[in-house]
Amino acid sequence: MITFEDVTKIYEGQRRAALSGVDVTIDKGEFVFLVGSSGSGKSTFMRLVLREYQATKGRIFVAGKDLSRMHSWKVPGLRRQIGTVFQDFRLLPGKTVTENVAFALQVIGKPQSTIKRLVPETLELVGLDGKGGRQTDELSGGEQQRVAIARAFVNRPAILLADEPTGNLDPTTSIGIMKLLDQINRTGTTVVMATHDSAIVDQMRKRVIELVDGEIVRDQSKGVYGY
Ligand SMILES: Nc1ncnc2c1ncn2[C@@H]1O[C@H](COP(=O)(O)OP(=O)(O)OP(=O)(O)O)[C@@H](O)[C@H]1O
Numbered sequence: 001m002i003t004f005e006d007v008t009k010i011y012e013g014q015r016r017a018a019l020s021g022v023d024v025t026i027d028k029g030e031f032v033f034l035v036g037s038s039g040s041g042k043s044t045f046m047r048l049v050l051r052e053y054q055a056t057k058g059r060i061f062v063a064g065k066d067l068s069r070m071h072s073w074k075v076p077g078l079r080r081q082i083g084t085v086f087q088d089f090r091l092l093p094g095k096t097v098t099e100n101v102a103f104a105l106q107v108i109g110k111p112q113s114t115i116k117r118l119v120p121e122t123l124e125l126v127g128l129d130g131k132g133g134r135q136t137d138e139l140s141g142g143e144q145q146r147v148a149i150a151r152a153f154v155n156r157p158a159i160l161l162a163d164e165p166t167g168n169l170d171p172t173t174s175i176g177i178m179k180l181l182d183q184i185n186r187t188g189t190t191v192v193m194a195t196h197d198s199a200i201v202d203q204m205r206k207r208v209i210e211l212v213d214g215e216i217v218r219d220q221s222k223g224v225y226g227y
Contacts, residue, residue: 001159001190002026002049007058009044009214018044020214022058026192028158031185033201034194035225036211042194045211046161049192050082051075063158080108083152083160083189087167089144091136097123097147098132104151122154126180142173146180153184160184162193166200174200198225 002025009019019041026032034042047053048060051067060067063081070078091100098119105115123132126146131139136147145165152160162181166174178200185191195201201208201224208223209216 001028001030001063002192003059003061004045004048005059005061007048007055007060009041009048009053010056011053017056017214019048019055019211022214022216024209024216024219026190028190029185029188031182031191031204031206032193033204033206033208033223033225034192034211035196035201035208038196040211041214042211043163044214046084046163046192046194049159049161050079050084080155081158083155083157085145085148085152085160085162085165087164089136089141089148089168091144091147091151093137095136096132097128097134097136097139097150100136100147101150101154104154108155110155118154122150125183126150126153127176140173141169142176145169145173145177149177149180149184153189156187157189159190159192162191164195164197165193166195166197171199175203178204201225 004022004024007019007022008017010017034045036042048055049062054068062078065078092103101119101122102115105118123129126149128146136144166177169177174197181191205222208220210218
């Protein structure tokens with residue numbers, strides 16, 4: 001589903017590589033934690049998958065497509081196959097839960113009938129049944145993250161990228177969010193999650209890829225946060 005072949009990324013004006021010689025394959029349906037200290041390259045990895053940036057060297061394949069050869073007009077199509085979730089939720093202010101989730105389908109031109117069906121179905125899946133009419137700023141952090149996950153998943157993407165999704169949440173709420181991501185993964189969606197949350201990584205026992213200064217130093221199945 002995601003393959004990096006000897007990928008190096010050097011941002012413009014930088015001397016040091018943000019990612020260096022990264023070789024990795026993430027198969028369809030896998031759940032992978034990306035760990036590493038701040039600045040080790042986790043977000044850069046995700047931005048390359050989304051083709052927010054191009055690799056300086058090497059090749060990246062996502063859902064069978066070579067991103068270095070992809071025309072820019074095809075990038076929106078790529079991103080439709082990838083849901084994203086962030087630490088700071090990034091919901092639309094002044095809009096209800098339903099409006100936030102529906103918006104993701106409206107921008108890709110889905111018919112109203114599909115939106116009417118998919119939004120309540122997805123809100124139920126993420127545990128927000130009955131909360132569609134609420135303003136998102138009235139919700140708890142955990143509930144807001146559920147809205148963000150519903151929005152990311154409503155189009156049933158092949159890949160879900162989560163960058164520190166539990167970073168703003170307390171441990172109990174975080175466990176609920178992880179159960180939800182695990183449930184989404186079990187539907188066949190490939191999940192890649194960057195995190196500093198050692199307790200969660202140790203508890204979930206999924207594949208762990210560790211970056212240090214842009215290089216993969218560990219790739220462990222059923223791994224833990226640190227040795
Ligand atoms: N747009 C940019 N321009 C220049 N340098 C950047 C840019 N984005 C990231 N970097 C640099 O690339 C390196 C990797 O950063 P990246 O954001 O990928 O790390 P990270 O592991 O996600 O960190 P964190 O855990 O703090 O989110 C860092 O040295 C960072 O300063």
